Amino acid sequence: MAIDSKRILVTDDERNIVDIIAGMLARSGYTTLKAYSGEECLSIARAERPDLIFLDIMMERMDGWEVARIIKNDPAIKDIPIIMVTAKPLTFEDVRDRSVLIENYIMKPVSAATLKQALEEVFTARTRIERTLEMARKSGVAAEIINAYRDRYEKLHTQAQRNKKLLTLMSQLYPEDKLKASPASRNMLMSLKKGLESQEEELRRLEKILTTPAQ
Structure with missing residues (x-):
């Protein structure tokens, strides 16, 4: 799948953060979707089935971990990879107990290089099986x-x-x-x-x- 056909859902309750990340992604050729709360993220994820979700941890009403848990328990959207965006490093307990919910995490402030690397790692891993089986058939x-x-x-x-x-x-x-x-x-x-x-x-x-x- 080409970069420009991949759709990324960016979720943060700070609109300027969403705009910054979405702008970086757009300049790299990705199509972006925007959500400003956990509830909106879930609604858009179910309706649009994006290829990946960037999800802020610290949000009002419903934090990123709760949103990620709901996504992974929903058969319709559980396979969408999630990258957490956070202002503080994960704790040992986060890694031990919650790493199954996410593919990776990146620290704020976010750079274009960090976004690119995180996306490449996830999408490369996701296509390895399909590529190998297609090569086998061919x-x-x-x-x-x-x-x-x-x-x-x-x-x-x-x-x-x-x-x-x-x-x-x-x-x-x-x-x-x-x-x-x-x-x-x-x-x-x-x-x-x-x-x-x-x-x-x-x-x-x-x-x-x-x-x-x-x-």
Whole structure:
């Protein structure tokens, strides 16, 4: 999907923040939708099905976490990725208990470079499965082979993305100077890295099987 066909919903109860982010996205070629409350975000998300939602955490009446939880519990819109926009870093508890709700988070004030990087990371991850399976079909891989490996590949990909997201969030939460003072956090990050490396290796093996037609 081309950049200019992707629609991004920007949600913040500060209108100037919405306008700033939407302007940056528009200049990068994205189509933008705007919401100024949690309730409006949910209404637009259900009506328009955007490709991604930028969601402020600190909002009146309904905060970003509540909105994200409702989205992920709604079968019609639960697959829309969410990137949180926040004026303060996430806590360890946020990462531990709520990371399943979001793909990433970015800090205010938001820069165009930060927006671009966050979007590229999410959209690249989202298209990996579709790209691999399409390559398998175009390469002439037998349908029974694709069907045999598809569920395993999709499940492993989901697990790897979950670990990658946790690793990203934990790395932001614990920069190098904090890790030196927290052996437990350092060990947790090392364990995540090793697990992710193993999953990525298995994903590459499955991708080779799926994209190499039988001789």
